[in-house]
Amino acid sequence: MSAGPAIRVEHLTRKFGRFTAVDDVSFDVGRGEVFGFLGANGAGKSTTIRMLCGLLTPTSGRAAIDGIDVGSDPEGVKRRIGYMSQRFSLYELLTVDQNIRFYGGLYGLEHARLEDRRRFALEMAGLNGRENELARNLSGGWKQRLALGCAMLHEPPLVFLDEPTGGVDPVSRRDFWRLIDDLSRRGTTVLVTTHYLDEAERCDRVAIIHAGRLAAIGTTAELKARFADRPILEVRSPDPVAAMAKLDSLPTVEKTSLFGTTVHAVLRQRTITPEEITAALVGAGIQVTSLSVVTPSLEDVFLDVVDRASSKGAAA
Amino acid sequence: MIRALAVALKELRQIRRDRRSVLIMLFLPAFFLFLYGYALNFDIRHVALAVQDRDDSVDSRELVAAFTRSTYFDLVDTVRSEADIEDLMNRGHVRAVLVIPEGFSREVQQGTVAEVQIILNGDNANTATTVLGYTNAVLGQVAVTLGRRPDVRLIGVEPRIWYNPELRSTLFLVPGLIAYISMITAVVSTALSIVREKENGTMEQVRMAPISTSAFIIGKTLPYLVLSQVSALLVIIASMWLFDLPMNGSWLDLSIVLAVFLVGALGTGLLVSTVAETQQVAFQAAMLLAFLPTFMLSGFIFPIASMPIGLQYITTVVPARYFLIALRGVVLKGLDLAAIWADLAALVAYAFAVLALSALRLARKTG
Numbered sequence: 001m002s003a004g005p006a007i008r009v010e011h012l013t014r015k016f017g018r019f020t021a022v023d024d025v026s027f028d029v030g031r032g033e034v035f036g037f038l039g040a041n042g043a044g045k046s047t048t049i050r051m052l053c054g055l056l057t058p059t060s061g062r063a064a065i066d067g068i069d070v071g072s073d074p075e076g077v078k079r080r081i082g083y084m085s086q087r088f089s090l091y092e093l094l095t096v097d098q099n100i101r102f103y104g105g106l107y108g109l110e111h112a113r114l115e116d117r118r119r120f121a122l123e124m125a126g127l128n129g130r131e132n133e134l135a136r137n138l139s140g141g142w143k144q145r146l147a148l149g150c151a152m153l154h155e156p157p158l159v160f161l162d163e164p165t166g167g168v169d170p171v172s173r174r175d176f177w178r179l180i181d182d183l184s185r186r187g188t189t190v191l192v193t194t195h196y197l198d199e200a201e202r203c204d205r206v207a208i209i210h211a212g213r214l215a216a217i218g219t220t221a222e223l224k225a226r227f228a229d230r231p232i233l234e235v236r237s238p239d240p241v242a243a244m245a246k247l248d249s250l251p252t253v254e255k256t257s258l259f260g261t262t263v264h265a266v267l268r269q270r271t272i273t274p275e276e277i278t279a280a281l282v283g284a285g286i287q288v289t290s291l292s293v294v295t296p297s298l299e300d301v302f303l304d305v306v307d308r309a310s311s312k313g314a315a316a
Numbered sequence: 317m318i319r320a321l322a323v324a325l326k327e328l329r330q331i332r333r334d335r336r337s338v339l340i341m342l343f344l345p346a347f348f349l350f351l352y353g354y355a356l357n358f359d360i361r362h363v364a365l366a367v368q369d370r371d372d373s374v375d376s377r378e379l380v381a382a383f384t385r386s387t388y389f390d391l392v393d394t395v396r397s398e399a400d401i402e403d404l405m406n407r408g409h410v411r412a413v414l415v416i417p418e419g420f421s422r423e424v425q426q427g428t429v430a431e432v433q434i435i436l437n438g439d440n441a442n443t444a445t446t447v448l449g450y451t452n453a454v455l456g457q458v459a460v461t462l463g464r465r466p467d468v469r470l471i472g473v474e475p476r477i478w479y480n481p482e483l484r485s486t487l488f489l490v491p492g493l494i495a496y497i498s499m500i501t502a503v504v505s506t507a508l509s510i511v512r513e514k515e516n517g518t519m520e521q522v523r524m525a526p527i528s529t530s531a532f533i534i535g536k537t538l539p540y541l542v543l544s545q546v547s548a549l550l551v552i553i554a555s556m557w558l559f560d561l562p563m564n565g566s567w568l569d570l571s572i573v574l575a576v577f578l579v580g581a582l583g584t585g586l587l588v589s590t591v592a593e594t595q596q597v598a599f600q601a602a603m604l605l606a607f608l609p610t611f612m613l614s615g616f617i618f619p620i621a622s623m624p625i626g627l628q629y630i631t632t633v634v635p636a637r638y639f640l641i642a643l644r645g646v647v648l649k650g651l652d653l654a655a656i657w658a659d660l661a662a663l664v665a666y667a668f669a670v671l672a673l674s675a676l677r678l679a680r681k682t683g
Contacts (some may be wrong), residue, residue, distance in 0.1 A: 083524035093333040105322020129623030
């Protein structure tokens with residue numbers, strides 16, 4: 001195994017006609033890292049992953065997996081990666097065992113190794129004793145774990161998970177993340193895209209992609225540091241919409257966003273006190289149930305990054 | 317190779333569990349054969365015939381008897397006047413009227429050409445043509461019976477129909493049916509099986525694996541090639557049993573012709589699958605591409621020679637056209653491969669062309 005990062009992406013760009021899906025994206029992912037890829041639908045996550053897997057040729061820039069250039073040796077790249085998508089691409093009409101054997105065959109595993117890895121995959125999915133059940137009769141969580149097992153049959157040093165927890169119940173999601181942590185501890189690099197910000201919190205590092213551009217990258221702590229000088233207030237009120245309108249009109253408030261029935265307000269400076277804000281709201285006749293400074297969540301970070309990236313894009 | 321085999325094995329296991337595929341592959345062909353085989357029968361028996369015998373002689377009565385003996389015609393009425401003829405035709409009471417003019421017997425005795433008139437209901441051109449064919453056949457027989465000297469040809473025509481001496485249209489149609497049914501099953505099943513993988517997302521999963529496009533396609537289509545070959549042979553055997561299709565050539569030659577044709581058909585299905593994203597679209601495109609040309613432009617029903625010249629050019633890229641000639645050649649005429657090499661070569665060329673085109677389209681997807 002060569003030294004260097006597990007994934008190296010340099011000025012990666014992909015255009016579809018006049019539309020730029022991925023625009024000059026660069027980042028590295030270290031070995032054994034769990035790397036989260038955040039972004040809205042259509043932000044360019046899947047296009048990036050497809051290029052990293054060798055399915056799509058970059059318009060410009062380059063990417064290397066495990067030191068192997070994606071453009072010049074896509075087959076070499078495919079041998080080193082496992083891939084699993086939210087659709088848990090199993091053959092519904094095949095049994096658990098037949099699915100494993102098929103994917104093993106697809107990766108060219110010889111008999112003895114296939115037997116060995118088959119046991120591993122069954123163990124990992126927790127499907128020992130259920131080898132002869134049809135895949136379509138498995139529930140979401142089992143399918144998900146079986147799909148991951150199938151993606152790991154050829155022992156890839158790197159695995160891409162494209163929204164792996166879509167449509168799966170919370171308990172299965174938690175179990176699945178335990179599997180991801182296990183893989184990472186054993187040295188497998190994991191690149192995972194997700195909508196769930198609580199999942200992103202579990203990643204070692206996170207990249208936020210917006211409109212094809214890399215808008216922010218770092219550990220969750222690093223990303224949250226952007227709010228070091230801008231405290232976030234969480235305001236509870238019987239009338240959150242009115243509270244939000246009033247907060248937006250205050251010069252001390254940079255912006256607001258609605259989190260369910262509570263309002264998050266980003267203040268312009270550290271020195272502004274919660275009391276000032278409470279006074280302003282009460283003065284305007286708005287009831288305030290509670291008002292306190294909270295630590296920023298990844299959701300605050302995500303919205304802030306996307307906001308800034310959008311306004312920058314609009315200004316340009 | 318291990319990878320292509322893994323794909324083929326998987327495909328077989330899937331097919332075995334998927335009742336819809338098995339149904340399409342095995343029962344639909346048999347059903348089609350049964351349905352079309354009897355429906356598409358251009359033979360007409362017991363044509364209602366009226367006779368106006370103005371000669372009223374031993375010879376004219378012998379002529380009428382020959383018509384009824386043939387079983388093609390049923391004598392339902394005799395006619396006195398021209399007005400009656402029109403009336404019978406208008407009411408649809410008869411489809412054909414035989415008019416024997418006065419002096420028929422005299423002309424027969426003298427050995428000159430004796431003329432009779434046949435009036436046909438032409439509302440269905442096919443039927444009329446067929447009935448005219450029967451008429452000529454009957455007249456031909458009568459000419460020999462009535463002719464006092466065998467070297468005198470009495471009544472104009474002497475039809476000799478080769479390969480299908482009884483003039484049974486089934487014998488002509490069944491090879492077309494075989495082409496039509498095999499084409500549809502092969503194209504539809506291949507297209508559906510690949511597009512299904514696209515819909516389920518398994519296609520993407522497979523593309524992430526280090527398996528070459530050709531290995532995947534070989535693994536994917538091999539089971540269908542074997543299945544459709546078996547299915548087509550079953551249809552041929554069923555045709556022999558149901559419609560007395562003869563087998564004058566060798567089974568090996570037949571299998572070779574069939575295999576080459578099926579590779580082209582599977583390639584067509586593959587091409588459809590590179591365009592269609594859903595099974596519904598794939599099914600419609602496959603039916604359109606397999607059904608229409610094979611049915612209309614292959615010479616199955618409408619003779620190519622009687623098409624407008626533009627259409628005739630289009631038929632040159634319809635594989636069923638060549639397959640039909642080759643199939644009729646082997647099955648009906650007992651020809652060997654050397655005699656049908658040109659059509660076989662055309663089938664090979666078609667198979668190469670569609671496979672190359674599909675490979676090109678699959679490769680471009682990556683770019």
